[in-house]
Amino acid sequence: MTEARGSAGLNGTAYAPGTPCWVSLMVHGMAATQQFYGDLFGWRFQPGPQQLGAYVRAQLDGQEVAGIGQLPPDRHLPVAWTPYLASDDVDLTAQTVRHCGGTVGVGPLVADEAGRLAIASDPSGAVFGIWQAAAHLGASITGVPGTLAWNELITRDSAGVARFYERVFGYQEEPVVSADFDYLTLHAAGRPVAGIHGVGAALPRDRGAHWMTYFEVADVDTAVTHVDDLGGHVLKPAHDSPHGRVATVADPEGAVFSVVRTSR
Template sequence: MTEARGSADPNGETHARYSPGTPCWVSLMVHGLAATQDFYGQLFGWEFQPGPQQLGPYVRALLDGREVAGIGQLPPDRHLPIAWTPYLASDDVDQTAETVRLCGGTLGVGPLDAAEAGRLAICSDPSGAVFGVWQATAHLGTGITGVPGTPAWNELLTFESANVAKFYKTVFGYEEKPVVSADFDYVTLHVGGRPVAGIHGVGNALPRDRGPHWMTYFEVADTDEALARLVELGGHVLMPTQDSAHGRVASVADPEGARFSLIQSPR
């Protein structure tokens, strides 16, 4: 993770419509929907309400009544990697999906309508990392950020940043800011001059069982306390807590193996 995001407002930042290319939602597809709701409900204080059912049973996670993430249930015969997937905003999901295909990406699902909420596609970039595209109508996306229990950052872990950054720049029109370092391969993606996501080239350090993938960071009040609670709830620690320029960070997995990170931003 790079680019400081600044101190969070204690009341969070509320969001209206997201600019194209900005991560606007995160969603998780699992086998045990009820158990996953219980895990994240206890970890982040989320409550849940039913969402569009086009892809099967699906709930939206709420924090103080505002939507922050989605969790759906995979069909029993679908053996896909369990992973948090960021959705990138688009004004025209059909056109974005076609650009993905023309630039060497793959269209996995859609484009299709999610009832009156919006229109979506699920794609993968040329390296195989999965992401979603969301064209909002009634559902604009994550309603609040900057407080514990909300998405704080999305970062692509891949083999090397340069080529895949060109793909995302062509599809979404990002401005890029590479980190110039002999031993750190990182590009920050900007929309309207604001950092919205990162691409981290880690070479052979990628987990062999996952390959390139997006990682969502969730804000917590205290990383060490959240880590202890996560373990009690059946989660797993992938990288113990460490201090960084952007806060106190740990990489973890939920009981079904979905990887994500916890971050306690500097106060």
């Protein structure tokens, strides 16, 4: 894990291809979800593109940080945070995903004047988005409480799926040299942008491979208590890690994410 600010294309510049540039959540209860995250992170909301149904962009001090959309009432899909990886050409990236053994489930399609998107899954089944920016570059602030801190793929083993992401997005990888810890960091444009954590048989059977979103908070223990008070659930209590204090939680609809106070 590393501080997101160093890898972000902020200050009005485009994100480098392969960089997680946005994170979005599709839910059944829009109003309740906005209330939860608004209370937890201090987010406020403004309407966004409506191609896939009702959609809002979360803002922190007027800066866009994440998206929340409405699932169709007849679609019983898992509720999960989804990272969007930047692309200069979403159509070409989608073709490459298919060629490398992944699946494209949505798009590519136009999201108003904001840009073009597709939603795909890697060969292990982990879902991610692809974003080709136009008016909307992605998150306009990171590295402060209430913003995206890191994205990490949780999968059975890192080696096989890493080759997929390297071929699709041109990442360079930096493995952690350890006999009992399967982890590697993905680099884009010379910067660390995401991680892949192989957990073997500890991979949750009810979720399978998935991307984990980390949000920065000022105090992890306080945030965990707040999650519980707001109707969420604590899945992995607050603990110290080499990268800072962290906990894994779920919102009232079951979307899993982590809160972290990164070491600086």
